[in-house]
Amino acid sequence: MTDAPEAPQIRPATGAAYSRILGVGGYRPVRVIPNSEVLTWIDSSDEWIRTRSGITERRWAGADETVAEMSVQAAGKAIAQAGIDPAQIGAVVVATVTHLKQTPAIATEIALRLGCPTAPAFDISAACAGFGYGLNLADGMIRAGSAEYVLVIGVERLSDLTDKSDRSTAFIFGDGAGAALVGPSDTPGIGKVIWGSDASQKDVITQTEAWDTAFALDGAVNGPGEETRWPALRMDGQPVFRWAVWEMAKVAQQALDAAGVTADQLGAFIPHQANMRITDAMIKALKLPASVPVARDIAETGNTSAASIPLAMERMLESGEAKTGDLALIIGFGAGLVYAAAVVTLP
């Protein structure tokens, strides 16, 4: 009797025990758009905009400040802080909804310009939750052994999707890029990412038209402003506000619980910079202790969707409001509706 031949076995991939953010960087466009300039497009007032959103100014990108250019600038800072060679980057993940070409992904151009032209590179569409989605992928890749270092970028030129004649959204959006270099760690640096969606509300934040119908309308879709190039973003404020505050407060609490961290142990709360009113109401719903510093970058940056969390993180670290090694609760939420929250160690 002979033994049956042994079935061939796949050698398992092995990764790092844990991952963490090793560097963060942002890019803010040069051009500042104060509320006074917005008021030349819409019938409103500075006070109305401030009380509805907390925004005093935002940055809008110029022609040279492309999605790729802003990303490369932000990523360069994150890579420098991490202290690695760009050639070591094992994946480039770009969260954006404003790279206005469906293929190829902008991630490949960014990888080429950064000096990691052979790394896997792809874009993800998860709107204002995009950074958290990317972070979750990065953490999984590093621990699974499919990459040692992962670059996660959130970047938007929302000015391209802004209808300047829509008084409910024209003042909200801004442009910019934020990047995080994620790598292996001996200690946990990214808590379990609580992510998900509420697809039943897919229409409460959406572009006005699909491309084919927009083309058929011959540009008329964007209204009298006519400077917007693509179908603009529309938002139904009340349902978004309710979901973003009370449902997201629950998600934020789940992220704290999953990480085994209590709110008073946080060194920073960095919610997606959607609207200062959402941030304030979420703080109340979450019963966040007043001692925890809260990101309020929206006042001068506007809502930059996927870029807002890393931009706000960079600002808090630069200003000294938060410190390297502090625990931060981050939560992104937006069109889909989709969300992602986690406790992370600040780089």
Added chain:
Amino acid sequence: MAQDKDAVLEGLAEIVNEIAGIPTEDVALDKSFTDDLDVDSLSMVEVVVAAEERFDVKIPDDEVKNLKTVGDAVDYIVANSNS
């Protein structure tokens, strides 16, 4: 058992006072939230969520836009409350 209309008005006035800083005595049935009480659309959502909790009632997003006056809200809560 349905809620008492006066009690709902009193409770709603306390909520509007806490969220929007409006004196409770100004929160009367014929007052419009936006035009008379200056409760903006986002504060209105905060009022609605607080009312849901206090009166054990569901006020869906589609219904919120129909609640123009304090009386509209009181009537809705009285008719739909579970407590």
